[in-house]
Amino acid sequence: xxxxxxxxxxxxxxxxxxxxxxxxxxxxxxxxxxxxxxxxxxxxxxxxxxxxxxxxxxxxxxxxxxxxxxxxxxxxxxxxxxxxxxxxxxxxxxxxxxxxxxxxxxxxxxxxxxxxxxxxxxxxxxxxxxxxxxxxxxxxxxxxxxxxxxxxxxxxxxxxxxxxxxxxxxxxxxxxxxxxxxxxxxxxxxxxxxxxxxxxxxxxxxxxxxxxxxxxxxxxxxxxxxxxxxxxxxxxxxxxxxxxxxxxxxxxxxxxxxxxxxxxxxxxxxxxxxxxxxxxxxxxxxxxxxxxxxxxxxxxxxxxxxxxxxxxxxxxxxxxxxxxxxxxxxxxxxxxxxxxxxxxxxxxxxxxxxxxxxxxxxxxxxxxxxxxxxxxxxxxxxxxxxxxxxxxxxxxxxxxxxxxxxxxxxxxxxxxxxxxxxxxxxxxxxxxxxxxxxxxxxxxxxxxxxxxxxxxxxxxxxxxxxxxxxxxxxxxxxxxxxxxxxxxxxxxxxxxxxxxxxxxxxxxxxxx
Amino acid sequence: xxxxxxxxxxxxxxxxxxxxxxxxxxxxxxxxxxxxxxxxxxxxxxxxxxxxxxxxxxxxxxxxxxxxxxxxxxxxxxxxxxxxxxxxxxxxxxxxxxxxxxxxxxxxxxxxxxxxxxxxxxxxxxxxxxxxxxxxxxxxxxxxxxxxxxxxxxxxxxxxxxxxxxxxxxxxxxxxxxxxxxxxxxxxxxxxxxxxxxxxxxxxxxxxxxxxxxxxxxxxxxxxxxxxxxxxxxxxxxxxxxxxxxxxxxxxxxxxxxxxxxxxxxxxxxxxxxxxxxxxxxxxxxxxxxxxxxxxxxxxxxx
Numbered sequence: 001x002x003x004x005x006x007x008x009x010x011x012x013x014x015x016x017x018x019x020x021x022x023x024x025x026x027x028x029x030x031x032x033x034x035x036x037x038x039x040x041x042x043x044x045x046x047x048x049x050x051x052x053x054x055x056x057x058x059x060x061x062x063x064x065x066x067x068x069x070x071x072x073x074x075x076x077x078x079x080x081x082x083x084x085x086x087x088x089x090x091x092x093x094x095x096x097x098x099x100x101x102x103x104x105x106x107x108x109x110x111x112x113x114x115x116x117x118x119x120x121x122x123x124x125x126x127x128x129x130x131x132x133x134x135x136x137x138x139x140x141x142x143x144x145x146x147x148x149x150x151x152x153x154x155x156x157x158x159x160x161x162x163x164x165x166x167x168x169x170x171x172x173x174x175x176x177x178x179x180x181x182x183x184x185x186x187x188x189x190x191x192x193x194x195x196x197x198x199x200x201x202x203x204x205x206x207x208x209x210x211x212x213x214x215x216x217x218x219x220x221x222x223x224x225x226x227x228x229x230x231x232x233x234x235x236x237x238x239x240x241x242x243x244x245x246x247x248x249x250x251x252x253x254x255x256x257x258x259x260x261x262x263x264x265x266x267x268x269x270x271x272x273x274x275x276x277x278x279x280x281x282x283x284x285x286x287x288x289x290x291x292x293x294x295x296x297x298x299x300x301x302x303x304x305x306x307x308x309x310x311x312x313x314x315x316x317x318x319x320x321x322x323x324x325x326x327x328x329x330x331x332x333x334x335x336x337x338x339x340x341x342x343x344x345x346x347x348x349x350x351x352x353x354x355x356x357x358x359x360x361x362x363x364x365x366x367x368x369x370x371x372x373x374x375x376x377x378x379x380x381x382x383x384x385x386x387x388x389x390x391x392x393x394x395x396x397x398x399x400x401x402x403x404x405x406x407x408x409x410x411x412x413x414x415x416x417x418x419x420x421x422x423x424x425x426x427x428x429x430x431x432x433x434x435x436x437x438x439x440x441x442x443x444x445x446x447x448x449x450x451x452x453x454x455x456x457x458x459x460x461x462x463x464x465x466x467x468x469x470x471x472x473x474x475x476x477x478x479x480x481x482x483x484x485x486x487x488x489x490x491x492x493x494x495x496x497x498x499x500x501x502x503x504x505x506x507x508x509x510x511x512x
Numbered sequence: 513x514x515x516x517x518x519x520x521x522x523x524x525x526x527x528x529x530x531x532x533x534x535x536x537x538x539x540x541x542x543x544x545x546x547x548x549x550x551x552x553x554x555x556x557x558x559x560x561x562x563x564x565x566x567x568x569x570x571x572x573x574x575x576x577x578x579x580x581x582x583x584x585x586x587x588x589x590x591x592x593x594x595x596x597x598x599x600x601x602x603x604x605x606x607x608x609x610x611x612x613x614x615x616x617x618x619x620x621x622x623x624x625x626x627x628x629x630x631x632x633x634x635x636x637x638x639x640x641x642x643x644x645x646x647x648x649x650x651x652x653x654x655x656x657x658x659x660x661x662x663x664x665x666x667x668x669x670x671x672x673x674x675x676x677x678x679x680x681x682x683x684x685x686x687x688x689x690x691x692x693x694x695x696x697x698x699x700x701x702x703x704x705x706x707x708x709x710x711x712x713x714x715x716x717x718x719x720x721x722x723x724x725x726x727x728x729x730x731x732x733x734x735x736x737x738x739x740x741x742x743x744x745x746x747x748x749x750x751x752x753x754x755x756x757x758x759x760x761x762x763x764x765x766x767x768x769x770x771x772x773x774x775x776x777x778x779x780x781x782x783x784x785x786x787x788x789x790x791x792x793x794x795x796x797x798x799x800x801x802x803x804x805x806x807x808x809x810x811x812x813x814x815x
Contacts, residue, residue, distance in 0.1 A: 053695070074695030090690035092683050093805060103683050104694055108676070 011060035038210035083151030093136035197226035249279025252450035284465030330418030385410035402433035530762025536740035539712025546705035547685035551607025554737025555614020560714025585714020685804035748801025
C-alpha cells in the first residue's frame with residue numbers, strides 16, 4: 001500500500017481562551033513509529049483525542065487510507081482500527097483484568113473466551129497477564145499491560161500511546177519497546193507521545209514537534225540530538241545547568257546504620273543505610289523506584305521515625321523528631337507524589353504554601369493562621385520560580401505537572417533549608433521546567449545548603465550531583481564522586497547489568 | 513407470653529414488612545453502583561406512596577396505582593438527576609433537599625385523602641403451592657408485589673454481574689473519568705440509573721400506602737427510605753446481601769410489633785429500636801465490600 005495510513009490536514013481546535021491546535025497537519029505511514037513531541041500544553045493531548053474521536057475539531061480534515069475520517073465517538077475510531085493507551089490509565093481498580101479489557105472493546109467475546117484470548121495475546125507479545133486478577137492489585141507496569149493488551153485484542157492499525165513510559169521501570173520500558181517493535185514489524189503504526197527524548201531517539205522513525213498548538217518542526221530522531229529536539233520544542237536555546245565550584249562546608253547531615261521496616265504494605269525495608277553530606281554538596285541517589293526510595297524519604301522527612309542516633313543533623317540527633325521539628329531545624333523534603341503527598345490537590349496554592357511553610361516562615365500566631373503572610377509567601381514562590389498560574393488562589397490540582405512541581409520545589413527552597421531532600425524532582429515535567437528545577441537545586445547548593453536528589457533519571461543525576469550512590473533493595477552503596485562517572489559504571493553500582501537482565505527474564509517467565 | 517405469637521403468621525408478615533424497603537434499596541443500589549449518591553430515597557418513596565394511592569383510589573385499580581407511583585418517584589428522581597448530573601449541584605445537599613421536598617409535596621397532595629381505604633390488592637393465585645403445609649402460608653400466599661421485589665433483586669444481580677450493560681454501569685460508578693475516556697456516556701448511564709432508582713422507591717412507597725397500611729397517613733414512610741439507604745451500604749452494594757438485610761429488618765420489625773401486642777415486659781422504646789440495631793449489627797459483621805470508586809463525585813467531562 002502506498003500513501004499514508006492517516007493524514008491530518010489543517011486541524012484546528014479552540015477552547016475558550018486557548019487555541020489547543022492550530023492548522024496541524026501530519027502524515028502517519030503504515031508500520032511507522034511516529035513521535036509527537038511538545039511541552040506540556042503544546043496541544044498533543046488534544047490532537048490525539050481528536051484522532052480517537054473524543055474531541056471534534058473546529059476546522060480541518062482527517063483521512064484514513066485516503067478516505068475521509070471523522071469519528072464522532074471513540075467506538076467509531078476503534079472500529080476503524082485506532083486504539084489508544086492513555087497517560088492516566090483508563091482502568092477500573094475494582095474490576096478484574098478481563099472486565100477491564102472487555103470495557104475497551106467493541107464486541108467482546110463471552111468472558112471465558114475473552115480470558116483465553118487475553119492469555120494468548122499477552123503471551124505472544126511478552127506481556128504476561130492473569131485475566132482474573134483485580135486491577136487495583138497490579139503494579140504500574142502490569143496496569144499498562146492491561147491497557148496495551150486491550151488495544152492489541154482489537155487488531156489496531158494505529159496505536160496511540162500517551163506518555164507510556166513515565167511510570168515504568170527501565171526493565172519494563174525495555175519490554176515495552178520490544179513489544180512496540182514487534183507490532184511495527186507486523187505493520188501496525190504507532191503514534192508515540194513522550195517527554196523522554198533519548199527514548200524517542202532509539203524507538204521512533206519520525207517525529208513531529210508541536211509548540212503552542214502549531215507544528216514547528218519535524219525530524220528523524222535517530223539523526224538529530226535530544227538537545228536539538230528539546231530546543232525546537234521550547235523555541236529557544238536550552239540553558240544547560242551551570243555549576244559553580246564550591247568549597248566544602250561542615251557536615252550537614254549524617255545518617256548511620258539506618259535500618260527500618262517499611263510502613264507500607266509491599267514496601268522495601270531500609271538496611272544499614274549510611275551517608276554523610278556536607279553543606280554546599282549535592283548527593284545523587286540513583287535507583288529504580290521501589291527499592292527503598294520512598295522509605296528513605298519518609299525516614300529523612302520524619303514521617304517515619306527511626307532508632308535513636310541514626311539521623312544526625314548538624315551533630316544533633318533528630319531520629320525521633322517529627323516533620324515539623326525537622327523543618328524547624330532546617331531539614332526539608334519534597335516527596336515524589338505531587339498530588340496527595342506533596343500537595344493537597346483541592347486546596348489553593350496559598351493553603352499549600354502554608355502547610356509546609358508554617359514553621360520556618362512563621363505563618364501562624366497563637367493558633368491563628370497568617371493568611372496575608374501565606375499569600376505573600378506563595379506569591380514569592382510563584383514569582384521566583386516562574387510558576388504559570390493565575391495566582392496564589394488557584395487550586396493545586398489546576399496546575400500542570402511541571403508548574404506544580406516548580407511550585408513545590410520552590411516552596412521548600414524559599415524556606416532556606418539547611419538540608420533539602422527531593423525525590424524524583426522532574427518526574428513527568430517538561431524539558432524547560434526540568435532544567436529550571438535542576439538549576440534551582442544547583443543554586444541552592446551554591447548558597448551553602450546540602451541537597452539530596454533521589455532520582456531514576458541517571459542523566460539528571462550526572463548533571464547535578466557532586467557525589468552519587470545507588471539504592472537497591474533498601475541498601476545504599478558507598479557514594480563516589482560523580483565527575484568522570486559513566487552510565488555503565490552507575491549501572492554496575494545499581495547491581496550490575498547482569499542483574500538487570502536476570503531481573504528481566506524471570507519477571508517474564510514467572511508471571512507466565 | 514410468646515405463645516400468643518403465631519410463628520407462621522410472623523414469617524408470612526415478615527415478607528410483607530420487608531417489601532417496601534427491598535424495592536427502595538434495590539433501586540438505590542443500582543444508583544450507587546453507577547456512582548451517584550441519592551439521599552432523596554425517603555422523599556421519592558413518600559411521593560410514590562401518595563401518587564400511587566390517589567391514582568389507585570380514583571381508578572379503582574391498584575396496578576395503575578403502582579404504575580403511577582413508579583412514575584411519580586421517577587419524576588422526582590429526574591429532578592435530582594437534572595440538578596446533579598447536568599447542573600452539577602452537590603449530590604448530598606440535593607438528595608437531602610429532595611427528601612424534604614418530597615415529604616412536603618406528599619403532605620400537600622394527600623390533604624384530602626386521609627382516612628380513605630385503598631382498593632384491595634389480591635394475592636397472586638399460585639394454585640397448589642399455596643396449599644402446601646407450612647410453606648404455603650409463609651411463602652405462597654402473598655400479593656404479586658412481594659414476588660416482583662424479589663424478582664427485581666435477582667434481575668439486578670444478573671444484569672450487574674452477567675451482562676455488558678451491567679459491566680458498563682459498574683465501570684461508570686467505579687471511575688467515571690476512565691469510562692468517559694473509553695467513550696461511554698457517563699451522564700446517560702447515570703440518568704438511567706437514577707430514574708430506575710426513583711421508580712423503585714416509588715413502588716416501595718406505594719406498597720406501604722396500598723398494601724401494608726393500607727391507607728394514606730401523613731409521614732407514612734416513617735424513615736423507611738433511610739433504612740433502605742443504610743441497607744445498601746451495609747450490604748456492601750451486593751443484591752444478595754441486600755435481600756438478607758431487608759428481610760432481617762422486616763422480620764425484627766414485625767417481631768417487635770408482635771411482642772408489643774403480646775405485652776412483653778420490655779420497654780417499648782427498646783423494642784422499637786431493635787430492628788435498626790439488629791440490621792446494622794448483622795450487616796456490619798457481614799460487610800467487607802468497598803464503595804464504588806466514583807460514588808458521590810460530580811462528573812464533568814472537561815476536568
